[in-house]
Amino acid sequence: MKIGILGGGQLGRMLIQQALKYDDTWEVLDPSANAPCANIARHTLGSFADYNAVLEFGRKVDVLSIEIEHVNAQALADLEKEGIKVIPNAKAISMIQSKIMQKAFYVQHGIPTASYQAIQTVSQINFPTPFVQKTSTGGYDGKGVQIIRSKEEMHKLWDVPSVIESLIDIEKELSVIVARNEKGETAVFPITEMVADPELNLLDFNVCPAEISKDVHAQIQTISDAFLSAVDSPGLFAIELLLDKQGKVWVNEVAPRLHNSGHQTQEGNANSQFEQMYRILKGFPLADTNSIGYSGMLNLVGAAGYSGRVQYEGLDKVLTLSRTYVHLYGKEQTQPGRKMGHINVVRDSREELLDMLLKIKKMVRVIS
Amino acid sequence: MKIGILGGGQLGRMLIQQALKYDDTWEVLDPSANAPCANIARHTLGSFADYNAVLEFGRKVDVLSIEIEHVNAQALADLEKEGIKVIPNAKAISMIQSKIMQKAFYVQHGIPTASYQAIQTVSQINFPTPFVQKTSTGGYDGKGVQIIRSKEEMHKLWDVPSVIESLIDIEKELSVIVARNEKGETAVFPITEMVADPELNLLDFNVCPAEISKDVHAQIQTISDAFLSAVDSPGLFAIELLLDKQGKVWVNEVAPRLHNSGHQTQEGNANSQFEQMYRILKGFPLADTNSIGYSGMLNLVGAAGYSGRVQYEGLDKVLTLSRTYVHLYGKEQTQPGRKMGHINVVRDSREELLDMLLKIKKMVRVIS
Incomplete structure (x- = not known):
């Protein structure tokens, strides 16, 4: 094919x-x-x-x-x-391309999402600070998103069509990757927990399965089912979720594609998000998504202050570690914040996993 | 690089x-x-x-x-x-290319191998039947090997330089994949057990780890160490072994490369033979080779009577099975006996594994 x-x-x-x-x-x-x-x-x-x-x-x-x-x-x-x-179909992609349409989709289908106002120009804002501005189109890897903490910061607003959204008091950032094939069969990967880098607003590392209560699990199952039923398209989708301090789960946004938060499925699950995506494209039966153990992922991101031909400092040391898998993306040039690769780790317990991820984070640096 | x-x-x-x-x-x-x-x-x-x-x-x-x-x-x-x-070096490849040199190498380094006579022409044979003739060069996938059971069959002999070897009373065919990097560090994969197809003399399926006694294990460890020390070259080598009915292990032959008997390492081990080979080529630390569970491999070989554009009958059914991995080789044309792909299976026990391999063998057929 x-x-x-x-x-x-x-x-x-x-x-x-x-x-x-x-x-x-x-x-x-x-x-x-x-x-x-x-x-x-x-x-x-x-x-x-x-x-x-x-x-x-x-x-x-x-x-x-x-x-x-x-x-x-x-x-x-x-x-x-x-x-x-x-795959996914044009309708699903169009809906997700527009943050304003995405929010309307969640509201229409009873999927929990933060309260918001959709604006065409800044002058229309009628929303209490603090809030998040998300430009309706063109956002990516944290770009097109900013927090306005007070009235004094309103001059920073971008004057473009946007979603103005209330801030969620975040306990945890979670993600779930869901799949649907043409026959309407669905499969859901175990939920992952993310730790973001406060500086770059880029995903820093994932841990899977997430440490969450049964109730949170059930909320996410309901969201996954509602999304898969409403989206009316085959495809693989990453649903980014926010768990607030009161224990409620909100959908932040959805990506209609393979996602950074699913990279640890390469060695951490019976089948990866990539295998699942392939099967959807071919119309094959969906693959089993069970976890093999506790898995985690660390992004290899270009270090600040380095631009040019990439060098991976410390990689030799990482390669001596068991159940640790290096994935580079074939990019010759690094620049600050550029995603150059990632490292997956599989362990038998969450503690061992977190310990190893932190060790590796200190071990390796993407420089030029 | x-x-x-x-x-x-x-x-x-x-x-x-x-x-x-x-x-x-x-x-x-x-x-x-x-x-x-x-x-x-x-x-x-x-x-x-x-x-x-x-x-x-x-x-x-x-x-x-x-x-x-x-x-x-x-x-x-x-x-x-x-x-x-x-990698491996020219000397190692030359030695292995010649069955006569290979046998001499085993004898010289005290590696157990069946008694034999090296001949240049058939007229030199002074060896009791039954025996195996292996042409010194050019053999592959069972070609260039034949059994001569009695004096009446001597007319079948190929009149080329050959090894004439005594028959071993085979209890099991085993294989071990060993690795050595440029620094001289070594790693050994778990031992696999093979079941051969009597018709095609092609490997049919592997099971890993092999069901063998501690003593057999120790013999193979000794052979692996002796080979890795004697070969004096970085590389990945597949040592094909015969276990006789008296419990003694003999080296049948060595391939100086990636090998069919190691395919189940793709999903059955912490790292595969392919990852190990790559690391050797790059001079990286060797990868851990631990088994994840019981793994097995089934070759997808062109069925007799079919030549032409390949079709995989039953593959859809195989894709519904958990912890089962299809690998096709990107070959458009099938012919009887041609290796077109393989299927790896991982299970928690040997019994479950064998059961599933036999089920899959009946489920799938390579036709045109």
Whole structure:
């Protein structure tokens, strides 16, 4: 089968890597000549945000998917009309591309989400501080999101269509990766717990399974079921969740694709998010998602102050550790905050796992 | 690093697939335009048996290795003189290429091997029937090996340089994959037990760890140590062993490369033979080789009577099974006996594992 992916970054690379154990032809559309997927798939140079580029690319393949959500959704809708299979479908991608539409979707389907106001311009704001501003489109890896703590900070607001959202008193950040195939069968990965880097607002490390109560577990199960039923599209989705200090779970946002919070499934689960995504694209039965033990993931992010040809300081030491797995993304150049790779760790207890993740965090540095 | 592999078959493909999680450039030399590695590495069309082709290819890379042993060893020796790193080294590959030299090596280093006579022509045979004839060079996947049961069958002998070997009264066929890096550090995978298909003389399925006594274990440990110390080369080697009905272990032969008997390490061990091979090529610390549970492997071999575009009957059913992993080799055409893929299974007990392997064997068929 000819499978096309919009975007040729690390998510696509790890998907193709996993799926090399099956017989398919992979095509990627990416504007960068040295995209991580460039040497392992047929690479079409072009922008996944461009209507004509996506249309032409999509006509070449049997099934079309994405590894980044900032794609031309109109082209996807028109490809669907031509009979090309698009996973997830254009409607789901369009809905998720717009934070304003996403919020409306949650409200409509009774999925708990923080109270908010949708605005077109800053002058429309009628919402008490403190609040979070999320630009409706174009946000990524923490960009397009800011906290306005008081009236004095209102001058910082971006004057673009946005969601203005009340702050949640966060106890824990959680994530659940859910899958649905064309037959409507669904599968849910164990819930992961995330620890964010306060400086970069980038995911720092994941621990799976999360340490949460039965009640929190049940709330997330209800959210997963509601989302999978409402989204009305095959696909793999990462639901980012916030647990507040009163024990209530809120949906923060959803990514309609493979997700950083699922990387530890590569060695931590019977099957990874990449295997699951592949099976959805092929219309295969969904894979079992059970945890093998306690697994965790540490992002390898470019250190502040270093730009240029990447060097991984301390990697030799990491490679001596048992049940520890290094994944690099084939990127030659590092810059501060750039995601260059990750390290997965599997252990028999949460304590051992956290201990090892912290040790490794001190051991390795991404410099130039 | 630029890593070159002589041969672009499934072993190379699975090595590169595994190593895509690191940043390297992969080059393969293979005569076939649609070799399994063709789309995931830089592919040089040419024969790995040709002196000039290997010499030119080897000069392009930082480290050169093999995924098939029938390569031009003279070119490898000359590349070493030019300072190119060859793993395993030319001396080890040359020794293993010749069954006559292999036998001499075992005798010299006190490694138990069946009594034999090395012959240049059939007329030299002075050995009691029944015996096994193994042609000194060119054997592969059971080709170049035959049993001569009585004097009446002597007309079947191939009149080429051969090893004439006494028959061992086989209780079990075993295999152990051993690794050595440039620093001389070594690692040994758990021992696997093999069940051969009597018709095709191709490996049929593996079970790991093998069910053997402590004494047999100790004999194999001694053999592994002796081999790793004697071979005097970095590399990954598969030592094929025969356990006789008296409980004694004999070396049948050694492959200086990744091996079919190690495929279940992909999901059955903390790290696979492919990860281990990669680490040897890079000069990295060796990986831990512990078993995760009981693992087994079933070859997907082209069914008799079918040649042409491959179809995998029953694969959908296999994909519904938990802890069961399908690996296809990217070959478009099947033919009787051709290795097209394999299926790995992981279970908590040997009984469950054998039961599932037998079920799967009946479930799936490689046809056209």
